Amino acid sequence: MTKLDFKKTDKPLYTAPREGWARVQLPGMTFLMIDGQGDPNGPEYAAALKALYPMAYGVKFAEKDAGRDFAVPPLEALWWADDMTAFVSADRAHWRWTAMLRVPDAVTSDLVKTVRETVATKQAKKTDGADPDLLRVIRLERFAEGDCLQRLHLGPYTDEAPVLADLHDKVMPGLGLTFGGKHHEIYLSDPRRVAPEKLRTILRQPVKPS
Template sequence: MDKLDFRKRDRALYAAKAGQWSRLNVPPILTLRIEGQGDPNGPTYARALAALYPLAYGIKFAAKARGADFAVPPLEALWWADDPAAFTTGDRAVWRWAACLRVPDDTAQTALDQARTATLSKRRTTADPEALAEVHLAPLDEGDCLQTLHIGPYTAEAPVLVDLHCVVMPGLGLTFNGPHHEIYLSDPRRVAPGRLKTLLRQPVRPL
């Protein structure tokens, strides 16, 4: 039985060079998604991830049982604010976010419902029932995007985004066409901050 691995099948979506913004067309995908607001180091974001992962693995194990296994891909997050400058100034209180995990395009609502029921039935689950209820299937269609690889701590992303917003996008005659998107290629529990690898992606459109 072949296992679907998004990173291998869709290599261009999970690769970029540090210090260089590349342009790519991102096709529509399906995600598990939960939204919130505030500092990603705070309890609200941790609560969201504690609900997101067991549901993704529940869907995976059910898919494997029917012969359609897939690898749970890296965590992704969409970030937005009324003023995009909030991400270059570090005003985390106004950051809004959606934590996401990609799932196969044919994932049905029934699969999510069954995973939710199974997670709630486990005696040792640490997931918040209310957070589990907030996780939903959401399509994501970004299209034309700019993407780069950031190596280092998340707190060091601001200069990269300033360059994107103030130099790269205006120079190409482009503007924002959706939330800032990050794909976390490294596990911060196992990788030192200076070696973290994060894909930074920005959907764009002509001015």
């Protein structure tokens, strides 16, 4: 059985230059998503991921049983705020987010519904299982960003602010562009296993003519 690996089949979407911003066109893709607000180091974000990952692996195993295995890809998240300066000022309490994991386009809402029931049953048997209310709000969504700028950030997440300030205040205006969607990050490294200075994160910003 051939295993689908998005990082290989869609390599330009998971690679970016360390210096400067590359311009890419993003196709529509399918994700499991969950929304929230607040500090990504806080309990709400952690609880969301605790529900999101079992759902993604549940979908993976269901697809594998059907002869369509795939590798669960890196975690991604959309970030925004009513005032976008909250990002460059690190005002995390006002950050809104959507955590998401990509799944094959062939995955259906009916499959996700079945997986949700199976995952909820398994998690209920654990003393530290996922919150059933969060499992219920995870959704399957087709998502297309179109025209984007992206680059690779190497280092702690807390060091992103100057890079984003430069993007917002200089790079985008210099190209005649403005915000075309929510700030997007792809986490190529696992912060539980990688030192902060070695974290690799793709920073992505959908854009449109200003």
